Amino acid sequence: LNSTLEESSETNVETNTVFDKDPTNFCRMDKTESIGSTCDVTFNEINEVNKNIRSQLLSLVQSDFFKYFKLDLYKECPFWSDNNGYCINRACAVDVVEDWDSLPEYWQPEVLGNIENATADINDDECSFLDELCDKPRFETDNDIEYCDTNDFNSKHSVLVDLSANPERFTGYGGEQSSQIWSSIYRENCFSQDGENQCLAKDAFYRLISGLHASIGTHLSNEHLNTETGKWEPNLELFMTRVGNFPDRVSNIYFNFAVVAKALWKIRPYMNELGFCNAYNEDVKGMVDGVVSQLDSKVFNEDLLFHDEVSGQLKDDFRARFKNVTKIMDCVQCDRCRLWGKVQTTGYATSLKILFEMDNNDDITRQHVVDKLTKYELIALFNTFDRLSKSVEAINRFEELYNYQLKSAGEKLASFFQLDNFFKVLNEKFKSVNHSIQENKSDNKVEEKVSEFIDLKMPEKKEQTAGTETESVPNKGVFKEAWEVEWQNFKDALWFIVTSYKRLPSTINRYTVLKLNKLWNKFVGVPNYLDEGEDLEIPSHNFEQ
Ligand SMILES: Cc1cc2nc3c(=O)[nH]c(=O)nc-3n(C[C@H](O)[C@H](O)[C@H](O)COP(=O)(O)OP(=O)(O)OC[C@H]3O[C@@H](n4cnc5c(N)ncnc54)[C@H](O)[C@@H]3O)c2cc1C
DSSP states (O other): OHHHHHHHHHTTHHHHHTTTTOTTSGGGOOTTSEEETTEEEEHHHHHHHHHHHHHHHHHHHTSHHHHEEEEOTTOOOSSSSOOSOGGGSGGGGTTTOTTGGGSOGGGSHHHHTOOTTOBOSOOHHHHHHHHHHOSSOOOOOOGGGOSSOGGGGTOTTOEEEEGGGSOOOOOOOOHHHHHHHHHHHHHTTOOSOOSHHHHHHHHHHHHHHHHHHHHHHHHHHHTEEETTTTEEEOOHHHHIIIIITOHHHHHHHHHHHHHHHHHHHHHGGGGGGOOOOOSSSTTHHHHHHHHHTTOOGGGOOGGGTSOSSHHHHHHHHHHHHHHHHHHHGGGOOSHHHHHHHHHHHHHHHHHHHHHHHSOTTOHHHHHHHHHTOOHHHHHHHHHHHHHHHHHHHHHHHHHHHHHHHHHHHHHHHHHHHHSSSHHHHHHHHHHHHHHHHHHHHHHTSOOSOOGGGTTSOOOOOOOOOTTOOTTSOOOHHHHHHHHHHHHHHHHHHHHHHHHHHHHHHHHHHHHHHHHHHHHHHHHHTOOOHHHHTTTOOOOGGGTOO
16 A cells, blocks of 8 residues: 555645645645646635635535435455455454444444434435425436446435434544555545646546545544543544645645636536425525535636547546446445545535536536436535535634644643743852853862862862971871871762762753753744853763763
8 A cells, every 4th residue: 555655645745845835834834835737726825715615614514405415335346256255344443543443333333333313214204304394306317428326316225314313533443454455545646647628637537536635634533432441532633644634735735726626617507407305394495505605716617637639538538447447336334434535525526527528618518417416426525525625624624633733732831841940040059150160260279178079079188287387307297197188088989989879860851851952942933942052062961971
């Protein structure tokens, strides 16, 4: 997987340089930069648009028309024969929760990954229910322009699911199985042709998938299960590990936002014919328009991707490969993940169909493409936009959380390191010692025992008795005195060596903390107490023993 991803990442050169300006920023983002060469919009601008549409979009996807999605949960994986229901295996959550068995039943992955209130097999009642929701059923598809596997919407095994009752969040799904799925999705990004367009198309394909992956990672971090409190809450550390520490992943979420926004913008003039149902929510069309009217065409320029004849083949390749991505969703063994995987890949596929199959100059073809959109493609399209909008909102919240934690951690450490603390005291001590040493040096004499160095027992200075002649012949008393002085010196030296060894660990500890303090202060940009005494030499006898 890693080699596939690394290879894919190589094509993603433009996105990796976007954030490199200030590595200390959250996600290393420069929000005034454009989100990519095919987009004339900055991160800041998308944040702004998102703030404006967020509440309307949320009400829209919670309306009856948009909250029911249909999918076949029992379809077998068409690519490999692993239909063992892996998520029921607890190992799939092994990297997230260590002692999974000790958790209550309702926290088990198979429960978390479950779909609530899925209405089994669409029967007559369901059909009439759907008819009520939509006054113009749209079940025909035009297979030539499909970017997604639309069979789910017609299958007799399909179930109807209330999306608002099954939020996309942490499920515990993981391990080899999900890795295999992601790996095969990224492998679809291997186009056969060469050329400049191929590069842009490949880049766009990679960004779509990576953006989907990152958006899922954002949701599972934003609504993560705290196994201690039993509450669903944002997990900043997880977000940073999965998404925040990778600027290109964050950027790809914004890119996807731009792609889907452009698709919505593009169908706006052709939506009059669409039959949204007003049975439960009045004025769904008005709500749709309220969101779409705030979008701008400049967010994404799809014309740059496939614009000549050679590009026709590339487009076919692109379409076939994206269709495979939607089919891979049938290999996902966690029901809730499969549900949202289906919704979102269908939403992207619908966006791509709108962007690349609505001929720019031909109004009739355009209207035709929009008229042929199925109800479930529309539901997927708006719900995918909502997922991205929620991801963008969550990224901004995570940024606040990140800055708050950084600030409070910085303040705590700064107050510990800077106020009446050990280091200040230590600093004062070093200063006074240094001062004493300097004074003593300049006087060229060692006068007093420095109180800070009580461990350093200097021999008592012998007072010279007045009138003692240096050249006088030493007598027995003088020898004795000299012996005693030497003996005392020897004992003091021995004591000094022994106690120094005893204090060595704490001395090393203090020295290390001192160094770390200086580094930390430099990192958080606060004045360094110890810098004031930069020329201060740590007395060598403190460390060299
Ligand atoms: C379709 C689908 C839907 C899922 N939905 C959910 C869900 O709703 N809730 C839930 O809890 N789990 C869900 N999962 C599982 C989730 O996506 C992870 O696979 C799982 O949490 C294990 O994560 P991981 O850290 O092992 O790495 P994974 O996310 O599995 O990633 C594998 C490797 O891909 C690379 N990578 C990761 N993110 C990106 C990126 N954005 N761009 C490029 N490369 C990347 C990294 O090298 C990583 O090691 C879903 C999985 C799939 C396939």
